[in-house]
Amino acid sequence: MKHILNFTLNGEPIQVEIEPHLMLLQLLREKLELTGTKEGCGMGECGACTVLLDGKTVNSCIFPAVEAEGKRITTIEGIADGKGGLHPIQKAFIEHGAIQCGFCTPGMVLSVKALLDEIPKPTEEEIRNGIAGNLCRCTGYLQIVQAVKAVSGQ
Amino acid sequence: MPEPVSMEALMNKFEYLKPKTLDEAISLLKRHGEKAILIAGGTDVIVMAKQKRMAPEVLVSLREVPGLDSIHTHGTLRLGPMVTHRAIEKSEFIRKEFSALSDAVDSLGSIQIRNVATIGGNICTAAPSADTACPFLVLDAHLKVKGSQSERMIPLSQFFRGPGRTALSRGEILTEIQIPRPLPNTGSAYWKHQRRLALDLPILGVAVLISLDKATVTCSDFLCTTSPISAVLHRLEEDELVCREIRIALGVAAPTPMRAVKAESLLRGKKITDELLEEVSEAAAKEAQPRDSIRGEAWYRRDMVKVLVKRMTMKSMERILRPEEKVFPDRLW
Numbered sequence: 001m002k003h004i005l006n007f008t009l010n011g012e013p014i015q016v017e018i019e020p021h022l023m024l025l026q027l028l029r030e031k032l033e034l035t036g037t038k039e040g041c042g043m044g045e046c047g048a049c050t051v052l053l054d055g056k057t058v059n060s061c062i063f064p065a066v067e068a069e070g071k072r073i074t075t076i077e078g079i080a081d082g083k084g085g086l087h088p089i090q091k092a093f094i095e096h097g098a099i100q101c102g103f104c105t106p107g108m109v110l111s112v113k114a115l116l117d118e119i120p121k122p123t124e125e126e127i128r129n130g131i132a133g134n135l136c137r138c139t140g141y142l143q144i145v146q147a148v149k150a151v152s153g154q
Numbered sequence: 155m156p157e158p159v160s161m162e163a164l165m166n167k168f169e170y171l172k173p174k175t176l177d178e179a180i181s182l183l184k185r186h187g188e189k190a191i192l193i194a195g196g197t198d199v200i201v202m203a204k205q206k207r208m209a210p211e212v213l214v215s216l217r218e219v220p221g222l223d224s225i226h227t228h229g230t231l232r233l234g235p236m237v238t239h240r241a242i243e244k245s246e247f248i249r250k251e252f253s254a255l256s257d258a259v260d261s262l263g264s265i266q267i268r269n270v271a272t273i274g275g276n277i278c279t280a281a282p283s284a285d286t287a288c289p290f291l292v293l294d295a296h297l298k299v300k301g302s303q304s305e306r307m308i309p310l311s312q313f314f315r316g317p318g319r320t321a322l323s324r325g326e327i328l329t330e331i332q333i334p335r336p337l338p339n340t341g342s343a344y345w346k347h348q349r350r351l352a353l354d355l356p357i358l359g360v361a362v363l364i365s366l367d368k369a370t371v372t373c374s375d376f377l378c379t380t381s382p383i384s385a386v387l388h389r390l391e392e393d394e395l396v397c398r399e400i401r402i403a404l405g406v407a408a409p410t411p412m413r414a415v416k417a418e419s420l421l422r423g424k425k426i427t428d429e430l431l432e433e434v435s436e437a438a439a440k441e442a443q444p445r446d447s448i449r450g451e452a453w454y455r456r457d458m459v460k461v462l463v464k465r466m467t468m469k470s471m472e473r474i475l476r477p478e479e480k481v482f483p484d485r486l487w
Contacts, residue, residue, distance in 0.1 A: 001169060003170070019167070020167075020168060020169050020170035020213075021165060021166075021167045021168050021170070023200070042204065043201050043204060043205075044197055044200075044201055044263075044266070044267060045353055047264060047266055050266055053269075056240070056269040057265055057266045057269060058266055058269055058270050059197075059266045059267065059270075062196060062197055062200040062201055062204070063196070063200075063270065064170060064193075064196060064200065064213075064215075066170045066172070066215075067196075067215065067217055069172075111265070111266075114265075129265075129352075130265065132264055132265070132351070132352035132353065133263070133264020133265050133266045133267065133352065133353065134264075135353075
């Protein structure tokens with residue numbers, strides 16, 4: 001039985017018909033064609049598929065799409081200003097070379113956004129904790145931590 | 155060349171039901187029988203479905219049943235099964251009064267997982283490695299369980315029946331986790347022995363709760379973390395500290411999370427000494443029934459039970475005075 005799903009995606013209300021076993025990640029990438037969110041492990045371990053659900057990070061690869069009913073979902077496509085300008089976190093990542101292959105970057109940026117929304121000036125330990133759920137297999141963590149420090153005015 | 159297949163395609167298709175009340179959820183579980191499984195946060199259920207370790211035809215979600223995610227701190231601590239690990243992590247009250255539980259959620263999965271995964275799910279999945287199981291065991295948690303006919307209480311110590319198996323009957327739902335207020339002068343701690351500080355499963359989990367005789371906790375600096383344990387214990391012996399209550403729980407040390415009751419009985423009511431703590435730790439290691447697995451060998455786990463029971467007992471005593479003290483030393487960062 002298909003579900004009619006209503007939720008807010010990057011600030012816009014949206015209605016979509018979905019299969020009950022669809023994960024949020026597949027809904028975003030395959031049905032809604034928002035391919036900024038990446039599939040890494042598909043098992044909730046690597047954080048590449050991180051999106052914000054009511055402002056909190058979740059692994060969309062293991063989050064049933066039907067549970068997004070009535071929620072606010074923010075993907076990497078939704079954090080820039082919509083006029084081609086990047087979010088300050090994205091700018092800081094670029095300035096500090098906190099991107100290598102780029103595959104972890106969307107999830108990493110959203111984890112950092114959730115962190116800074118909660119703690120505007122995090123300590124290094126808080127930064128490392130905040131991105132601990134996002135694996136960067138290029139292992140460029142140092143630049144990421146530096147980018148987060150810079151964007152939080154430290 | 156075969157077509158690349160996404161994880162999605164490998165997973166069995168299932169129906170997804172969202173009952174609005176507990177009674178509706180219970181009757182759905184009854185109606186669909188073995189085909190159905192309850193889903194809370196889903197961070198275990200969905201992963202197991204993707205890995206084909208289970209193939210449910212119907213998932214019954216608890217997310218839209220109201221009132222299951224509340225935390226009541228007045229008197230007995232009462233936690234709804236849908237409380238997320240992140241909500242526990244953020245509770246300063248729980249960190250101060252029930253420190254071992256905060257230790258467990260601090261190191262469970264990642265923030266992404268903790269935002270979604272629930273304490274009820276962690277207990278009901280009944281993995282031998284469940285991080286919250288050991289703290290809940292030493293905190294003497296009792297589970298309130300509702301079925302179609304009746305409601306009952308199950309002590310957590312009688313809940314786990316094997317890996318993935320619990321005392322729940324078909325159609326029964328965990329509705330509340332209750333934790334009695336600890337005695338005065340109580341501290342607790344949980345150590346997740348793991349290879350990395352996030353996104354790992356424990357090689358071994360050790361939780362300890364200790365309550366000391368009230369009159370004896372007078373010296374505010376009796377535990378100094380930079381001193382060797384033997385030096386600290388020497389001072390403790392001079393203080394004549396008596397253990398009123400001790401509970402020790404071990405995870406990944408047997409087919410289910412377990413209490414080391416023989417080890418506990420050696421210390422309960424006794425004066426704390428270095429020699430006695432050594433005996434208690436050794437007894438706990440003997441009680442453990444670890445196995446060889448991909449994360450560690452049985453002999454290694456047994457040796458580490460001995461080390462960590464002693465260390466967590468010390469940490470629990472330290473926590474009586476400094477409940478906010480971290481279980482992981484800062485230097486690891």
